[in-house]
Amino acid sequence: MKARDLAELAARNLREALLRNALTTLGIAVGVASLVAMLSLGVGLQELASKRLARSGLFDSILVSSKQNLRGFGRAARKAEPATEEARALDETARQEIARLPNVAEVYPEIRFASELRYAGKSHFALVAGLPPSARMRDAFEGMKGTFFSAPEAEEDILQVEFARELNSEPGALLGQELLLHYAERHPLPPTTSAKSSAHDADPGTNTGLGFSVMPREKKLRIVGIVETQPGAGPAGFGSGRVFVPLQLAQSLKVVQGPDFNEIVRTSSSPGGATKYLSLTVRVSNPQQVPAVEEAVKKMGFAAFSLLDATRNLRRFFAILDLFLGIFGSLALAVASLGIINTLVMAILERRREIGILKALGAGDRDIRQLFFAEAGAMGLAGGALGVALGWGLGRVINFGTNLYLRRQDLPGEDIWSVPWWLVGAAVGFAVVVSLVSGIYPAARAARLDPVQALRYE
Amino acid sequence: MANTDGAAIRTERVSRHYPMGTTLIRAVDEVTLMVRAGEFLALLGSSGSGKSTLLNLIAGLDRPTSGAIFAHARDLARMNPQELAQHRSRTVGMVFQAFNLLPRMTLEENVELPLRLAEVPRSERAGRVREALERVRLGARLTHRPGELSGGEQQRAALARALVNRPNILLADEPTGNLDSRTGEEILRLLSEVNQTLGMTLVMVTHERTLAERFAHRIVFLSDGRLVEKEEPR
Ligand SMILES: Nc1ncnc2c1ncn2[C@@H]1O[C@H](COP(=O)(O)OP(=O)(O)OP(=O)(O)O)[C@@H](O)[C@H]1O
Ligand SMILES: [Mg+2]
Numbered sequence: 017m018k019a020r021d022l023a024e025l026a027a028r029n030l031r032e033a034l035l036r037n038a039l040t041t042l043g044i045a046v047g048v049a050s051l052v053a054m055l056s057l058g059v060g061l062q063e064l065a066s067k068r069l070a071r072s073g074l075f076d077s078i079l080v081s082s083k084q085n086l087r088g089f090g091r092a093a094r095k096a097e098p099a100t101e102e103a104r105a106l107d108e109t110a111r112q113e114i115a116r117l118p119n120v121a122e123v124y125p126e127i128r129f130a131s132e133l134r135y136a137g138k139s140h141f142a143l144v145a146g147l148p149p150s151a152r153m154r155d156a157f158e159g160m161k162g163t164f165f166s167a168p169e170a171e172e173d174i175l176q177v178e179f180a181r182e183l184n185s186e187p188g189a190l191l192g193q194e195l196l197l198h199y200a201e202r203h204p205l206p207p208t209t210s211a212k213s214s215a216h217d218a219d220p221g222t223n224t225g226l227g228f229s230v231m232p233r234e235k236k237l238r239i240v241g242i243v244e245t246q247p248g249a250g251p252a253g254f255g256s257g258r259v260f261v262p263l264q265l266a267q268s269l270k271v272v273q274g275p276d277f278n279e280i281v282r283t284s285s286s287p288g289g290a291t292k293y294l295s296l297t298v299r300v301s302n303p304q305q306v307p308a309v310e311e312a313v314k315k316m317g318f319a320a321f322s323l324l325d326a327t328r329n330l331r332r333f334f335a336i337l338d339l340f341l342g343i344f345g346s347l348a349l350a351v352a353s354l355g356i357i358n359t360l361v362m363a364i365l366e367r368r369r370e371i372g373i374l375k376a377l378g379a380g381d382r383d384i385r386q387l388f389f390a391e392a393g394a395m396g397l398a399g400g401a402l403g404v405a406l407g408w409g410l411g412r413v414i415n416f417g418t419n420l421y422l423r424r425q426d427l428p429g430e431d432i433w434s435v436p437w438w439l440v441g442a443a444v445g446f447a448v449v450v451s452l453v454s455g456i457y458p459a460a461r462a463a464r465l466d467p468v469q470a471l472r473y474e
Numbered sequence: 475m476a477n478t479d480g481a482a483i484r485t486e487r488v489s490r491h492y493p494m495g496t497t498l499i500r501a502v503d504e505v506t507l508m509v510r511a512g513e514f515l516a517l518l519g520s521s522g523s524g525k526s527t528l529l530n531l532i533a534g535l536d537r538p539t540s541g542a543i544f545a546h547a548r549d550l551a552r553m554n555p556q557e558l559a560q561h562r563s564r565t566v567g568m569v570f571q572a573f574n575l576l577p578r579m580t581l582e583e584n585v586e587l588p589l590r591l592a593e594v595p596r597s598e599r600a601g602r603v604r605e606a607l608e609r610v611r612l613g614a615r616l617t618h619r620p621g622e623l624s625g626g627e628q629q630r631a632a633l634a635r636a637l638v639n640r641p642n643i644l645l646a647d648e649p650t651g652n653l654d655s656r657t658g659e660e661i662l663r664l665l666s667e668v669n670q671t672l673g674m675t676l677v678m679v680t681h682e683r684t685l686a687e688r689f690a691h692r693i694v695f696l697s698d699g700r701l702v703e704k705e706e707p708r
Contacts, residue, residue: 021590032578373574376535377635378563378591380556468527468536471570 048403372470396451567636
């Protein structure tokens with residue numbers, strides 16, 4: 017029989033026992049819906065967790081520092097291999113070299129300094145930290161008051177809420193206000209000055225005779241945002257500060273930082289001109305690439321540090337979770353497949369005579385088998401499509417409920433539900449396959465039916 | 475398509491036995507029979523004599539326990555199931571006592587069924603369905619369902635369905651069994667007309683000897699599965 021005739025006859029048979037076939041189809045739909053619901057939950061949770069981990073900035077970053085910095089002063093004289101003796105300086109050249117490594121998304125220095133901030137005529141002291149533009153993706157900035165920096169070098173700042181309360185009991189009122197930043201600008205000395213000879217008789221109280229001189233400066237900054245938590249900036253970024261400014265702006269200020277003083281007492285320090293970084297944070301495009309990049313950085317002669325990739329364990333966890341959710345979801349589908357078998361076996365009993373007539377009119381065993389398969393497949397297809405829709409709707413409802421709950425708890429809403437296209441296709445395909453498998457026995461039985469017996473039967 | 479010896483159907487010592495516990499029921503027992511092409515043969519016999527069984531063997535709905543059945547020189551016993559289905563589809567048409575129309579289909583759809591199974595192109599179907607139904611004078615009842623028809627009309631529709639694939643052989647198993655005598659006669663007249671105008675070989679099982687004598691070319695008798703010369707006196 018031609019496919020179209022087969023489809024027409026199958027459709028006709030399905031319509032004839034409409035209630036029973038509709039209920040069977042609904043059974044498949046419920047099975048598929050439960051499978052889709054379970055797997056979407058798994059996928060959604062996985063996406064959520066990966067997104068959160070990615071936003072934490074913990075697992076895609078490597079902290080790079082010079083080996084010079086790691087070595088204590090006292091141990092400087094310790095016998096070491098020549099390579100470490102010639103420890104590379106973490107300067108702009110090194111930064112650009114690291115930035116060129118494959119899979120490196122960005123490399124930025126850590127800039128942090130203590131400073132005096134004036135607001136409404138009063139002085140406050142706080143650690144000021146520079147934030148790279150990519151930090152806006154971090155979860156700390158989700159639900160912040162105000163906005164992130166408008167430009168990478170904007171003269172703006174974001175306050176940590178505790179500090180903001182010090183300035184004004186109503187932190188929201190601070191947005192758009194100006195804050196005056198006092199800081200010490202570092203000025204390199206002309207190279208004629210010998211840092212070597214003056215190291216010991218230097219008076220730390222003055223700005224002369226060292227590797228650099230210091231100039232007091234001030235800068236007006238507009239408060240654009242207030243954050244609840246302190247945004248971490250890579251592994252080194254915990255508790256990074258209470259006032260945040262754009263990183264590029266912070267760099268341009270040339271503020272004297274803690275490690276600058278190390279240079280004063282270190283004999284091997286380079287001529288004062290080159291900027292040296294205390295540390296660099298390397299952001300890798302994908303957490304999986306962290307070990308390779310870390311290795312490459314170490315080969316360049318720097319110390320590198322990263323947190324163990326937690327996403328790998330996470331993926332394993334979710335693979336197992338998805339498996340279990342899938343098994344539970346499939347249970348309902350297994351029950352539905354029994355429904356198909358039952359319905360089709362019932363149909364054979366009911367259509368005994370009809371099958372006999374079809375055979376008498378020239379139907380082969382194959383025609384009868386295909387007819388039953390077509391009916392099973394059609395129920396599977398319809399049930400699968402309906403089930404995906406049902407599962408999707410169920411997911412929306414659960415998502416809605418979760419968000420309602422989260423909002424009650426004053427937490428930002430989350431999508432814990434995700435129905436990717438592959439899941440839609442796979443669910444419908446799976447439903448059809450399960451239905452066809454369920455149809456094997458009834459179809460074989462119908463095809464085997466003896467037409468003489470069937471026609472005799474009344 | 476006729477054979478050299480002019481036989482449309484030839485059976486050679488064909489038997490169909492049913493084992494029932496320790497005994498063997500010989501529903502058809504070593505029947506050797508020849509039906510010429512274009513012949514109208516009536517098959518008579520008492521109930522349980524094996525008439526339907528023999529007809530089903532010729533139709534290819536059942537397989538013989540032993541012996542050979544030739545339909546236009548092709549041995550049905552040697553056909554595989556698919557070839558046998560082809561034989562039922564193309565070579566023979568069947569009419570039953572119980573009409574066996576599908577009750578939820580219209581007459582048109584019932585008559586189209588053999589065309590679907592024989593994979594006749596869609597474009598030809600409507601014309602052939604109409605032609606077949608007009609031949610049995612049901613051209614005006616295309617969209618009616620079997621339940622809306624009288625018994626005689628249902629049997630005519632079943633005849634149209636048996637003819638629609640233009641088979642060489644028409645097999646009728648007590649076509650008048652469920653009809654009153656006037657309607658039965660009408661059906662027989664129609665069968666006879668088909669036999670004559672289309673030259674179709676016709677084997678009809680019947681209980682009604684008078685009708686058989688009026689319309690059939692030849693009458694054979696079955697008794698306990700065996701062919702006998704004369705009907706046994708009952
Ligand atoms: N499947 C079967 N198993 C056992 N015996 C069977 C089977 N089918 C038919 N028979 C027997 O074979 C014999 C012939 O049956 P068949 O139906 O051919 O008779 P018939 O001549 O058509 O009778 P009727 O005029 O009542 O239709 C009967 O005795 C019947 O009981
Ligand atoms: Mg009979």
